[in-house]
Amino acid sequence: MRNLIRLLAIFLFSIGTGCTKNWLEREPEQILTDQQLWTNPQLVKSVIADYYSRLPYHTDFEGPYNCGPTIVYCGWKDYASYDEAMWSGVSNFDFEFRNSLIDYPFSKWRLWNYDLIRDINLAIDQIEKVNSPKMTEAIKAEYIAELRYLRAFNYFELVKRMGGVPIITTQLIYDFEGDPSYLQQARNTEEEVYLFIEAEINDIANSLGNQGSKTRANKYTALALKSRAMLYAGSIARYNSLMPAPISLPKGEVGIPASRAAYFFESSLKASREIISSGVYQLYKNNPDPAQNFYEMISTKNNNNEVIMAVDYSVSQGKRHLFTLENIPRSLRKDVENVSGSSALSPSLNLVESFEYTDGSPGILKGVGTGSNTAEGQKNWIFYDKPEDIFRNKDPRLAGTILYPGSSFAGQALDLQAGVYVWNATAGKYDRVEGGLNTQYSDGGRLTGGDGPLHNENYVSSTGFYLKKYLDSSPGAETSAVRSEVWWVQFRLGEVYLNAAEAAFELGQADAVSYINTLRERAGFGAGSLASLSLERIRNERKVELAFEDHRVWDLKRWRIAHEVWDGTAGNPDANIFALFPYRIVRPGHPDHGKYVFDKFKSTRNTRPRYFRSGNYYSEIPQSVIDNNPKIVRNPFH
Amino acid sequence: MKIQSFIFGFFLLALCMACEKDNYAPPASQLRGSVVYNNQPIGLRSGGVQLELWQPGFALNRKIPVYIDQDGSFSAALFDGTYKLTFVSGNGPWIVSQDTILLDVKGDTQVSVPVKPFFIPKEEKISVQNGKVSAAMTIERIDNSRTLQNVGLYVGTTAILDNINNKQRTEVTAATIGQTGGPVSLEVTLPASLSSRDYIFARLGIRVSGVNEMIFSPVVKLELK
Numbered sequence: 001m002r003n004l005i006r007l008l009a010i011f012l013f014s015i016g017t018g019c020t021k022n023w024l025e026r027e028p029e030q031i032l033t034d035q036q037l038w039t040n041p042q043l044v045k046s047v048i049a050d051y052y053s054r055l056p057y058h059t060d061f062e063g064p065y066n067c068g069p070t071i072v073y074c075g076w077k078d079y080a081s082y083d084e085a086m087w088s089g090v091s092n093f094d095f096e097f098r099n100s101l102i103d104y105p106f107s108k109w110r111l112w113n114y115d116l117i118r119d120i121n122l123a124i125d126q127i128e129k130v131n132s133p134k135m136t137e138a139i140k141a142e143y144i145a146e147l148r149y150l151r152a153f154n155y156f157e158l159v160k161r162m163g164g165v166p167i168i169t170t171q172l173i174y175d176f177e178g179d180p181s182y183l184q185q186a187r188n189t190e191e192e193v194y195l196f197i198e199a200e201i202n203d204i205a206n207s208l209g210n211q212g213s214k215t216r217a218n219k220y221t222a223l224a225l226k227s228r229a230m231l232y233a234g235s236i237a238r239y240n241s242l243m244p245a246p247i248s249l250p251k252g253e254v255g256i257p258a259s260r261a262a263y264f265f266e267s268s269l270k271a272s273r274e275i276i277s278s279g280v281y282q283l284y285k286n287n288p289d290p291a292q293n294f295y296e297m298i299s300t301k302n303n304n305n306e307v308i309m310a311v312d313y314s315v316s317q318g319k320r321h322l323f324t325l326e327n328i329p330r331s332l333r334k335d336v337e338n339v340s341g342s343s344a345l346s347p348s349l350n351l352v353e354s355f356e357y358t359d360g361s362p363g364i365l366k367g368v369g370t371g372s373n374t375a376e377g378q379k380n381w382i383f384y385d386k387p388e389d390i391f392r393n394k395d396p397r398l399a400g401t402i403l404y405p406g407s408s409f410a411g412q413a414l415d416l417q418a419g420v421y422v423w424n425a426t427a428g429k430y431d432r433v434e435g436g437l438n439t440q441y442s443d444g445g446r447l448t449g450g451d452g453p454l455h456n457e458n459y460v461s462s463t464g465f466y467l468k469k470y471l472d473s474s475p476g477a478e479t480s481a482v483r484s485e486v487w488w489v490q491f492r493l494g495e496v497y498l499n500a501a502e503a504a505f506e507l508g509q510a511d512a513v514s515y516i517n518t519l520r521e522r523a524g525f526g527a528g529s530l531a532s533l534s535l536e537r538i539r540n541e542r543k544v545e546l547a548f549e550d551h552r553v554w555d556l557k558r559w560r561i562a563h564e565v566w567d568g569t570a571g572n573p574d575a576n577i578f579a580l581f582p583y584r585i586v587r588p589g590h591p592d593h594g595k596y597v598f599d600k601f602k603s604t605r606n607t608r609p610r611y612f613r614s615g616n617y618y619s620e621i622p623q624s625v626i627d628n629n630p631k632i633v634r635n636p637f638h
Numbered sequence: 639m640k641i642q643s644f645i646f647g648f649f650l651l652a653l654c655m656a657c658e659k660d661n662y663a664p665p666a667s668q669l670r671g672s673v674v675y676n677n678q679p680i681g682l683r684s685g686g687v688q689l690e691l692w693q694p695g696f697a698l699n700r701k702i703p704v705y706i707d708q709d710g711s712f713s714a715a716l717f718d719g720t721y722k723l724t725f726v727s728g729n730g731p732w733i734v735s736q737d738t739i740l741l742d743v744k745g746d747t748q749v750s751v752p753v754k755p756f757f758i759p760k761e762e763k764i765s766v767q768n769g770k771v772s773a774a775m776t777i778e779r780i781d782n783s784r785t786l787q788n789v790g791l792y793v794g795t796t797a798i799l800d801n802i803n804n805k806q807r808t809e810v811t812a813a814t815i816g817q818t819g820g821p822v823s824l825e826v827t828l829p830a831s832l833s834s835r836d837y838i839f840a841r842l843g844i845r846v847s848g849v850n851e852m853i854f855s856p857v858v859k860l861e862l863k
Contacts, residue, residue, distance in 0.1 A: 243848065244785065244787065244847030244848045245728075245784065245847060245848020245849070563850070568802045569801065569802060569807075570804070570805075571807065609802075611802065613850050614728070614848075614849075614850050615729070615850070623699060623700060623701065624698075626699075627698055627699055636727065636728055637726060637727070637728050637729055637850075638726060
């Protein structure tokens, strides 16, 4: 009883004296109020940094680790879904499905991220009405311009995937009256969305700060976005209407009238010219070796005046990625802890042959067999002294983008040899012998190299090539302890030159060829290497210059040729992934002994031709969106 | 002892009485049907064309995709009820004469879906001789709103056969046929991998410009030995 009285006394004492401050009306310690946030420029910067990291990309260095066929966003792994490369990493179906993809699902590329747009609109509203000495008018204007750039960028990502989408520029706030229909907005036309992007950029370009930044938007970033977006709009206007049956919806939600093509091309050309003539950026020419120069143009950050905008990484700051670990050639992988990894993307022979010879002739490799192991399949062979001889006189950008037999990376030579061909005098042909990784033939020489290629093996090239672009040569970049800090380039001057050339060509202007020639001169061709341009030339130039930079699929879509290039048929060389395997000749006493031959064949691991259907030009709008807003009409063919 | 038997009895009672099965029965009614023109089923690419089934009256709509087989038939396992069968525009090689078909599914239900194709193959003959497959047919134009793009002969080793899934094919463009249709003949030489087999399959297809899916004649089995 006495104890109870004591306890009661302590309790009463605490109540009487404990809380002097008003307990229920303290400032929250774990969340920031609107008042605290929007009055502090430093915090607003953090908010904007978050929005940058939430921007949608397609084949960047991020993306969920396991993402099967139904998952829309996978990051860089989707390079293996098109014609630049195939998958040769882990053979788990969540990765390997790309090698047996029957067709692209209608949901591929789909995006409906109005959560980000809502947050940007909210931030703009709050910054506009904030009244604080730290947030001066100049700071406010700069932040609002940057937020509007992010919103324009996001709308471009939406329109290139979905066609016309509702343009929402204010916060939508529900009044709790039971009828949300006033919040339901129908889709704007595709043309209106592109015009909105153009108008926004025209409005903000001169208000943007961040001069010289390559990771935050400045005036030239906005112009680069305009150059790209307007080019897309122009080519959709032109090439959609040239289709036998143009893809359109009655109210123009998808499809742009052909008459608008010239307007958009002119707008794109104007933006490209402004960037080029400003002199702020120069094509990267710091290394006299053109192949190495092309590689450094992407992977070097020092003195790089070509890159306009990139998603940056930094090992010392802890923001790093596994792209190099996943794509390092097999014999160079170092990570003992994590032996899974290496060789995930095998670049295709299709891409290798798209690189021209330096004399401007088509890049078809000479003297390759068919891989049929018959005398007939061997009659075209050229016997090369060294494996790299077959790639002699190719566009130096090939060696800057792809590692092929005879290449080395970070000072280490690759060991690419698929097997040997042994002379069989009775049959009058060579017999093919292939082995496992790192094996010796009975004559003491190499049978199969430490880098393969092998037809059907995890973590070994399946095409005879490895990727070089974006691979990090700094020490430890291929280990999971260090990882890579190579940045992911969004906009660079090389693309602006190509945009300018294409827009000028579409408008019939004579200077189109000079833009391409400038770019080809940097690449290692002579000055004035092209006398005239053709559409095929421009398209091929984009394919090789911008390979593995997230352009190929979008380019084919806007030119409206994706359904012809990737038509899903087994006989179409563009829709199938081809491999090139090097072999050593064993024929003692003969002059060809010890030389190298090449076989070209359809990859056995990539079993399905690429099949792009008309319904893939615009992705499927999720049913939940239509349920919530019945004014949204579906895209064609869905 | 008494208590133990009481517990045991209680346990038995619980075992027998407590759990009714609480799962839904699986959908038991079969909807079967085919896409027809003049009561003749239309040949298509297997799994290429999609119809949609919607069940109205619920808050959230989810379509039930129904893929059409290569002989024009389709089927779906459903619960009894009223459904809407709709076409996806531009998906099939035909003009949709009726946008939505209201269906009462009660037990096994049959439905035929009438469509109007742009072209149909008629009087098709496919034969094989001396390692060559020869085919002929008459193309009849039914509707003028789209143009003919090409006609193809497809040869394969399996009964599921179309313009995507085949081993050998030949195609002629509309330029050599003419837009009004008429008789067409095609020929394809078999490679050794096909001519050494016991039998092969073949079929003819017609492509209309602007439509992904082709319209096909029935698959024919050709005996080589």
